[in-house]
Amino acid sequence: MGSTSGSNPGSGANPPAGSTPPALPIALKVSFTLETPDGLRKVSFGLEKDTDGAKVDWTITFVLYERTSKTASFGDPVVSLNVFVAAALHAKAQAAVDNKGLTPAQTAHATGPAADAAKAAQAGTMPAPVANNIIQNTLK
């Protein structure tokens, strides 16, 4: 076995004999399906963390489904897009995963303004960067 001396504190040091070292996460995907209580709109809000060596990327996968009646099927998504999370919001993204669920404000934002912005961007009535910013604001 090779020596791991000089590794990052807390993650690289070999554990004391007899204990199992913690696994090292190199990818994490969490997604929340949020359906409005009227059953007409459903949002899949996903957070994906990729670790390629030292580089960490966060991506939001935002998929919107709509239907006109509860008896109809949702069918194909109205909008499906990936938004790279700005570095300034990485801590917020991690918190959303660690905080044991989305808050009422976050779910309200995802099913309201974020869904509307995604549709507007798809329709070309809102610039994509503005829509992406609104979608990222779900994490605030």
Add this chain to the structure above:
Amino acid sequence: MRQIAGLRLWAVFALLVTTAIALSGEENSASNALSNRALSQRGINACIEGTDFEKEKYRIIHAAVEDPFKFLYWKSIKARFTAMLDNQLFTYQLRADALSLIENARFTPDSNRNLVVRYERVDVRNCDPNAKALDLIFRIYSTDPPKFLGGATESQHTAETSPQTTAGLTQAESPFHFTPTGGYDRSDGMFGGGRIEVGPQLGKFPLFDTFTAEGQGSYSMRSLSAALSGSANLLGWLKHADWRVDYLNYSAPAGATRLKEGSLSGQIEGETRPFWKSTLLARFGGLLQGGNMQSNLPAGLLPPQTTPNAGYGSLKGYFGLSSRTTHNVFSVSYGLELGSIGPSAQVDWLKHIGDVVDEFWIPIGDHKPLEVESRFTSGGIQVPHSIPLPARFFGGNGEQYFVPGDSWQISDVPVIRAIPANRFYLTGEGAGADRFTSVNLTFSYPVKSRPIVPKDLSTDPELDKVLHTQIVTAASVEQNYYSWKDPHVAVALNELPNLRQLLDALQSAVNVAQAAHPGQLQDEFADCTTNIGTAAFDATNALAAKSSAQYGDLSALLPVDSDDLKSVQDACVEEVNRQWNDPGIKAAAAAVDAARTALWNDFSAIDQKLAAQKAAGDMAFVDRTLNTLFKELNIFSISPVAVFDTAWVGPAKGALGGNRIGPGGGIRLELASYVNFTVGYAWNVSRQPGEGKGALFFSIGVRDLFH
């Protein structure tokens, strides 16, 4: 003859036990092989954060999947997964491809559920920097439970026999389900049959989402039912509604006679939201039924005011309460039937049924619960005119329910496992009782078991987090709905048309100011315009939306969310007008700020605490059911069973009717999603002339063959 039948039965039982243990062992070995505690045989090394395992050419020595519901899909991907990863050079693309392979087998693209939380994590473990070797672990925690999990005792049975249904992981399965069933009873002999279910969508029948047909038969009995059923989750005090059209036809021996019935019925049921600290829910329903009942009993044995054959109509009403706490599920139900013979609308008989069911379990050791199932049932019939014989009470070890369907099972016969089905019926007035009381107790304790979620996973904080995440997120959605229903939201929404006008006025003032300062502060001006547009977008969508999405659009304007109106002030006043000091912008921005304050005052008056309480109450039953499923239930168990029944039928006279006591014992085997059966023997210790010493009871349910 009975001895031969008994020997055959025990032979079948032994075969089933052997098969089930083999299946369990297969599951067990798969689990062990994939446990992260038993990966490669190298020494255990920590993996160093920041290592680029692809660039440093690490090789995957062992790959594993940790998923409580791996048994649903593992066989279908095991070979590809192993070939893809074992002893391969690690690449990030390979990691992504393997995760896709699992996802495609595990999830459907568009689930119809609404509480889904997926949690997927890829870990490296046991990294060896000298040998450039590592183990790769894919951890999949996801459940997709229906928001409505039904009443207390019936939902517990579903969780025990089909955990994937409770967890909502049957989406990838075929819409066509076939489940063989069978059993043995001395009255009916060895019987077999099955249940076909087609759902969840029936295109040509928009009112219904499931078709079910069920049949069982033997040399002496037959039973057939077919039903169309539908359901809806609702938003008010009524949480869920079911409706069902059912056809039933059966013929069964009952001692000296044979009971036959053919009927068509329509029923509707409702279930309230939980109340009283989210520990109780109420259910109610009604059923209209018509058909005919027949029997061939000699006239001398007929009780007074009883006819052997008749066309009939009946109206049933029933209601009840259910409760689920950490280790107890409980239901109490009352049903009333008003029956009529022939075309006249008069009430010829009334039947009252009371049924109390309780199941509690005390964990003794890890996943070794001592379970106590108890049922108390009582019934009475009043006959102002006349009643068909099959409508009277015929007891024994056969279960019959007051209304058809699985979602609410109200027992309506005296059950005593020591007497064959329909053989406990002779009273002081003839065949068929007009009153009864029965108590049934079943005790079980698993001597061998394997949990649905292995211990190292069930104690993993990540799983606990995912379960909690799911409930918290679902409750957040519900809370927004209740907040949206608050009257202060309507007041705030009424202010939005004025806000729109004020935002337009601010944009005009900014445009005028920019025209007066050509080429200046272009980025700041663009930022101001974008923020005005975003706030206007929120206000417009809030006014256009018809549902609780209004609440999210309204929130986005205010500090509770992204505070888009504050962003307007920051961009237009702090960035642009601090330099221009334009009076038009200043006045227009102040008006927008005043509108924001008024809007925020209205929003702040929403009773969020009440909304949160209601949302938590809605999720309480789902939360408790999932906790039980993941932390306490077994996927495989063999349990000795002790039973004790007592039943009384009347009117009693001498040896006719009266009380019977039936202690007994047996064994229960449950291999969730594969098979479950119970076999045992109960003694009729207070038997009367003409009655047997006891009876064998045996029932079996086999896994859905299209699963």
